[in-house]
Amino acid sequence: MRTWTPPQLPELPGAGTAPRLFNTATGRQETPATNAGRASLYVCGITPYDATHLGHAFTYVTFDILVRAWRDAGLEVVYAQNITDIDDPLLERANATGVDWRALADEQIGLYRSDMHRLGLVPPDHFVAVTEQIAEIAAAVARLREMGYAYTVPTEDADQDDLYFDTVGASERSQWRLGDVAPYDRELMLRFSAERGGDPDRPGKRDALDPLLWRAARADEPSWETVLGSGRPGWHVECSVIAARALGCPFTVQGGGADLVFPHHEFTAAHATADTGVPLAHAYCHVGLVGYDGFKMSKSRGNLVFVSKLLDSGADPSAIRLGLLAHHYRSEWEWRDSDLDTAGRRLRAWREGLERTSDEPASAATVLSQLRSALANDLDTPVMLATLDAALDRGVDRPALIADAVEALLGVRLIERQD
Template sequence: MRTWTPPELPELPGTGTVPKLFNTATERMEHPAIPDGKALLYVCGITPYDATHLGHAFTYLTFDIMQRAWRDAGIETVYAQNITDVDDPLLERATATGVEWRDLADEQIGLYRSDMYRLGMLPPEHFIAVTEQIDEIAAAVLELRERGFAYSVPTENAAGDDLYFDTAAAERNSQWRLGDVAPYDPELMRRLSAERGGDPDRPGKRGPLDPLLWRAARDGEPRWESPVGPGRPGWHIECSVIATGALGGAFTVQGGGSDLIFPHHEFTAAHATALSGTPLAHAYCHAALVAYQGHKMSKSRGNLVFVSKLLDSGADPSAIRLGLLTHHYRTEWEWADADLATATRRLEAWRAGLVRPCDDPVLAATVVQQLRAALANDLDTPVMLATLDAALDRGVDDPAHIADAVLALLGVRL
């Protein structure tokens, strides 16, 4: 799938420090393994309806900043992202609005691509839609079934049985164990499964948490012919196949929003490990959720703030980035309507400070060193912003160096 044009990324003198990141799976700060100086990143993409809201933007900005930190440390990055362009929520929205589901997906993917470009996000080298990988996903499901990691559940009004992943078999016969990615208790896992696309109470399943691998064709739904019967893939196996196909096994970081920790990232890892015999990723990093009007931004609630509407109303993309970067990526927070104006004032103050005459300026090289240190400490953007507030309020000796650093490390244009 076509991606978007990359933003300008100035090269800075010297090199930064490889960032230490919080690994959700181990609940520790770590340096994920980066063999051969190449960091491999996979981030779960959108389901293309109601794109792109600020919750999406906060997540993708997190991993944009992560890549900027790696690159500044002299590390090559390879970034892969999927698009879940066939899924129940998309189909439901298409039905409700009377739009053909492919047309809705294409429209929203185009809008997302435009939003990411306008916000100056680094594009993925691999930008892959689920519908582009149906054959590969079906082949993986067949392999799981043949190796004893999948089983059939009889299904009424369908062209065959649904296929489910056998969690217990995977724990017995692979390196993966339930809780490897999401260190949650079983009761919480069951509740999250029910809330996030699972069906723990479905009759005929061997285990309540067992996730769907292949949904047998139903009337009125998209279907593909496959060696496991007509139908379409389940959610987690899609990312397992797309991620490992693009990056191989045991890549550096699996990323996404914190609502993907369980069941999505847990079972994406389970499927990939059962197929390959190796772990999916060295580290799992997650961006916190963003609230608005007292609740998490969600399509079901409708409390969304859309990037395109902010940009079309005249908002500076750098101000939107600053409004998001004010918050550490692992801290839940709430967007307020006044936040954009606050971020715009900060941006204007920085731009004014960059050209302000000063008898005792701060050394730009010292400021950049401080920015790099904060970035290396689990992408601490609030500290980076505070550092720049102080420096640009006083004045700096080399404005061009600061402007390049802010653009390279934060994607903010001064």
């Protein structure tokens, strides 16, 4: 699937340091392992049944910053992202609105591309729709069944049985153990499973936490003929297969929002490890959830601030980025309508600061070093912004270097360029 046109990143003198990141799986900051100068990243993409909101944008901007940091450190970066273009929420929205599910997905994927391009995000090297790899996913599920990691659960409304992942068996026989990614007790896992796409109460499962691998074809639902018969894949195995095919295992970082820690990333790791025999990723990094009107932004609640609407209303993409980057990526926070005005004032102050003359200007080389240091410290963008506030309020000796650094590392434009 095509992505979007990449931004041109200015070249900076010297090199930064590969960032230390908080690894959810270990509970500590680490510098994730790279392979011969190559860093690899998989970020879970959207389910395309509605427009991109600021909660999504906070996640994707965060990993855009990571890609920029790795590149600044001299690493080759390979970035993969999926699109979950077949899933229950998409089908439900299509049925409710009387729109063909494929048309709805295509429309929303196009809008997502536009949003990401306008915000200046570096596109993934591999941008893969689930429907593009149905056969490969089915083959992986078949291998899991052959190895004894999958079992059937009877269905009343299908000609075949569904296939589920044997969590206990995998914990006993593979390198993965339940809780390897998600630092939660069983009670919290059961709650999150029920809230986040699982079915812990389904009869016939060996364990309440066991996730769906393959859904047998139902009437009036999309399905594909595969080695497993007719049906469609479960959520977690989709990402495990797409990630492994695009990046190989183990890759450097698995990323996404904090609501993906369990069950999604836990079982993505479980499926991939059982299938390939090696861990999925070296580190698991998660972005805090963004609220609005007192609650986490969510499509079910409807308290969303859409990126496209902000941009169409005339908001500067750099101001939107600054509004997001003012918060550390692991924090949970609430967007307020005044945040865009605040970010706009900061952006104007920075642009004016480039023109400021001073008898004792700040050293641009020193500022660049400080920015790189903050970036290496778990992507500490609030410190980066505060560093630039102070330097540009004072004036800098090499404005062009600061403009290049801000654009290359933060994706914020302070001067007009010919694209």
